Amino acid sequence: xxxxxxxxxxxxxxxxxxxxxxxxxxxxxxxxxxxxxxxxxxxxxxxxxxxxxxxxxxxxxxxxxxxxxxxxxxxxxxxxxxxxxxxxxxxxxxxxxxxxxxxxxxxxxxxxxxxxxxxxxxxxxxxxxxxxxxxxx
Numbered sequence: 030x031x032x033x034x035x036x037x038x039x040x041x042x043x044x045x046x047x048x049x050x051x052x053x054x055x056x057x058x059x060x061x062x063x064x065x066x067x068x069x070x071x072x073x074x075x076x077x078x079x080x081x082x083x084x085x086x087x088x089x090x091x092x093x094x095x096x097x098x099x100x101x102x103x104x105x106x107x108x109x110x111x112x113x114x115x116x117x118x119x120x121x122x123x124x125x126x127x128x129x130x131x132x133x134x135x136x137x138x139x140x141x142x143x144x145x146x147x148x149x150x151x152x153x154x155x156x157x158x159x160x161x162x163x164x165x166x
Contacts, residue, residue: 030156032076046086047076049156051126055093066095070147072108072128082124084108089130091147098132098145106130112152125152 030051037045055068071090074082087108089100100106112125127150134142 030154032156032158049074049076049082049124051151051154053151060095066092068092068094070149072126074108074110074126081113082110084110089128089132089147091132091145093145096140096142097135098147099135100147101131101133101144111150119158121155121157123153123155125154126150 030049033048033050035046035048037043049072051072051074053070055070057065057067060066069090069092073088074084075086076082088102089106089108091098106129108126108128108130110124110126113122114124115122129148130146132145132147134140134144136142
């Protein structure tokens with residue numbers, strides 16, 4: 030997991046934001062066409078303020094069986110932080126997260142792939158905070 034500063038979009042529609050990016054790597058394999066495919070789960074938790082991520086502004090993506098999936102926003106998907114503790118010097122934090130998300134293939138219309146459920150829990154993830162954040166505390 031890393032804390033990342035994402036710049037605003039070039040068209041100005043998406044403002045700059047700070048996110049906790051959590052990437053879980055799965056197996057790697059060679060597809061039928063000979064290309065290498067890495068399975069991963071990625072959660073992005075957006076910091077609404079400098080102290081705590083806002084799960085309403087979070088997202089998930091999934092690379093599985095040579096297919097890219099994105100979280101379907103709304104009531105069908107849920108990401109919650111069950112624990113979030115800053116270190117005393119604000120140079121790191123630990124958090125736990127639960128997720129239960131409906132995931133949809135980006136090429137859904139052309140491939141006919143069904144939605145999948147991404148459900149899990151991760152506990153006590155330690156994240157070192159970059160100096161540009163810890164200096165503001």
